[in-house]
Amino acid sequence: MFAPPIDRLITEFARLPGIGQRTAQRLAFYVLRLSPEQALPLAEAIREVKESVGLCEICFNLAVGPRCRICEDERRDADVICVVEEPSDVIPIERTHEWRGRYHVLGGALSPIDGIDPEDLHLEELARRVESGAVREVVVATNSTTTGEATALHIADLLRERAPQAAVTRLASGLPVGADLEYADEITLGKAFQGRRAL
Amino acid sequence: MARPVTVRRVQLRDFRNYERARLDLAAGVTVISGPNGAGKTNLLEAIYFGLTGRSCRTSNEREMVRHGGSVTRVALETEDEAGAHLLEAGFEPGETKRLRVDGALVEGLANSTARPLVSVFMPERLELVRGAPSARRAHLDQLVTALWPGRAPTRASYARALAQRNALLARVRAGIVAAELLDPWDAELARHGAQLMSDREQAVAAIAESFAARARELGLPQSAEVTYRRRSRATDGEGLRAELEARRATDLARGFSGHGPHRDDLALSHDGRPLRAFGSQGQQRVALLALLLAERDALAEIDRSPLMLLDDVMSELDSERRERLGALLGEGGQVVVTATDAERVPVSSLGALATELLA
Numbered sequence: 001m002f003a004p005p006i007d008r009l010i011t012e013f014a015r016l017p018g019i020g021q022r023t024a025q026r027l028a029f030y031v032l033r034l035s036p037e038q039a040l041p042l043a044e045a046i047r048e049v050k051e052s053v054g055l056c057e058i059c060f061n062l063a064v065g066p067r068c069r070i071c072e073d074e075r076r077d078a079d080v081i082c083v084v085e086e087p088s089d090v091i092p093i094e095r096t097h098e099w100r101g102r103y104h105v106l107g108g109a110l111s112p113i114d115g116i117d118p119e120d121l122h123l124e125e126l127a128r129r130v131e132s133g134a135v136r137e138v139v140v141a142t143n144s145t146t147t148g149e150a151t152a153l154h155i156a157d158l159l160r161e162r163a164p165q166a167a168v169t170r171l172a173s174g175l176p177v178g179a180d181l182e183y184a185d186e187i188t189l190g191k192a193f194q195g196r197r198a199l
Numbered sequence: 200m201a202r203p204v205t206v207r208r209v210q211l212r213d214f215r216n217y218e219r220a221r222l223d224l225a226a227g228v229t230v231i232s233g234p235n236g237a238g239k240t241n242l243l244e245a246i247y248f249g250l251t252g253r254s255c256r257t258s259n260e261r262e263m264v265r266h267g268g269s270v271t272r273v274a275l276e277t278e279d280e281a282g283a284h285l286l287e288a289g290f291e292p293g294e295t296k297r298l299r300v301d302g303a304l305v306e307g308l309a310n311s312t313a314r315p316l317v318s319v320f321m322p323e324r325l326e327l328v329r330g331a332p333s334a335r336r337a338h339l340d341q342l343v344t345a346l347w348p349g350r351a352p353t354r355a356s357y358a359r360a361l362a363q364r365n366a367l368l369a370r371v372r373a374g375i376v377a378a379e380l381l382d383p384w385d386a387e388l389a390r391h392g393a394q395l396m397s398d399r400e401q402a403v404a405a406i407a408e409s410f411a412a413r414a415r416e417l418g419l420p421q422s423a424e425v426t427y428r429r430r431s432r433a434t435d436g437e438g439l440r441a442e443l444e445a446r447r448a449t450d451l452a453r454g455f456s457g458h459g460p461h462r463d464d465l466a467l468s469h470d471g472r473p474l475r476a477f478g479s480q481g482q483q484r485v486a487l488l489a490l491l492l493a494e495r496d497a498l499a500e501i502d503r504s505p506l507m508l509l510d511d512v513m514s515e516l517d518s519e520r521r522e523r524l525g526a527l528l529g530e531g532g533q534v535v536v537t538a539t540d541a542e543r544v545p546v547s548s549l550g551a552l553a554t555e556l557l558a
Contacts (some may be wrong), residue, residue: 112384114361117376190349
């Protein structure tokens with residue numbers, strides 16, 4: 001419909017998550033209106049992030065250089081590991097300032113429908129980390145979805161076999177703190193009921 | 200608790216045979232009468248569309264648009280304790296539906312608190328009694344959701360886990376991965392499956408007694424029964440997981456999961472024989488009606504009586520049973536009932552409203 005370079009830009013935008021064809025077109029025309037000094041830094045930022053940011057060789061979190069910030073930080077406890085699905089899951093946990101241990105990023109969750117098998121995740125590396133080091137506890141913080149739960153069960157089985165000395169725990173689920181009951185969705189509230197404790 | 204939401208007024212535009220129409224509903228029973236072809240059923244369908252954004256008669260929604268019209272629109276004025284609400288549903292073939300609650304666009308009406316639950320009796324719905332078990336399972340799971348909205352996600356979670364396990368069975372069969380990988384999926388499927396079975400068990404228990412009583416009153420003299428027929432005998436997730444594991448070889452040979460609540464059925468029987476296979480059309484109609492009334496009884500206990508839309512429900516009943524049904528309908532909850540002859544709907548005039556359509 002447009003000149004090939006414009007079509008290419010629209011197609012690229014449309015591949016971004018949450019961007020439909022129409023929004024992609026709007027973004028493309030916005031970029032076209034920008035001056036080169038305004039538009040090129042975007043391209044440059046994309047190039048730079050792809051060239052300099054890779055995965056940590058230990059935990060597979062995002063890293064500039066061979067290891068991530070957290071794995072290089074000597075003050076972080078190396079004997080407790082929190083397992084998450086994606087690098088973006090590390091950020092909310094870090095924001096709590098409650099977790100002083102290390103991480104292990106799986107790079108997804110088991111999903112036979114999508115053809116994602118254990119070899120496609122960093123599970124073998126996790127098992128090796130746990131069996132070789134003095135790891136006391138592994139906290140499984142995969143998502144509370146079907147795929148996340150199945151992945152958690154798989155990790156529990158795997159570590160029971162490979163590293164029986166380590167305790168495997170799962171994050172609790174329940175009510176958001178500080179929120180009113182009336183705003184909690186039924187699923188969360190139901191889970192909170194199942195996990196209630198004596199006062 | 201709050202009294203259920205009632206529908207006060209229905210307005211339609213370019214819906215089926217109607218160019219424009221307006222209908223006021225009673226808080227109790229509303230009778231719509233008129234000759235065949237006058238559009239009685241269309242009014243019920245319009246109310247259903249206004250409440251859900253879907254048709255209860257057809258999957259081809261274009262049929263709802265009046266011939267010669269391009270957009271169909273239904274607006275319902277409802278009322279709860281807090282006051283009045285306006286539900287609007289608009290449909291134009293090829294466009295996304297426009298659903299609004301009190302003027303604000305919404306993606307679906309199912310979770311709106313501005314509408315009552317709805318229960319439909321139409322000839323097409325006899326499929327529920329005589330058709331395949333899948334329709335009855337879906338119906339039973341809807342009852343679970345109506346009784347305990349917090350349990351709605353269980354069915355979807357189970358379906359997702361099942362799809363994953365089936366996909367994995369195929370990958371194991373193809374030799375891509377090892378059979379041990381089924382372990383976590385068995386556990387995940389069993390966890391949701393046990394929950395689903397227990398929810399269904401409780402929902403059937405909530406309607407069983409009332410179903411038997413309503414069926415007897417309306418014309419199934421031998422004991423009529425509704426039961427949850429389940430394959431698994433497990434009482435918890437661990438039990439179901441063990442059953443799945445024991446059947447793994449069979450499942451691998453067949454390539455799909457042959458055991459679990461996705462194969463269960465809601466069994467309706469009369470005199471010990473399944474109505475699905477042995478019931479006459481009249482008996483099946485009574486069974487469907489008794490099922491819907493039993494559900495209303497259970498929902499009334501938690502103040503969530505549904506709006507009942509009953510199409511031509513009296514025609515095959517004798518006068519004694521018509522009297523009985525009329526009395527039952529008058530007992531509570533909002534009902535819209537159609538008949539070719541208003542005289543044949545014996546509802547007390549109290550709180551009732553009759554609308555006569557002219558062909």
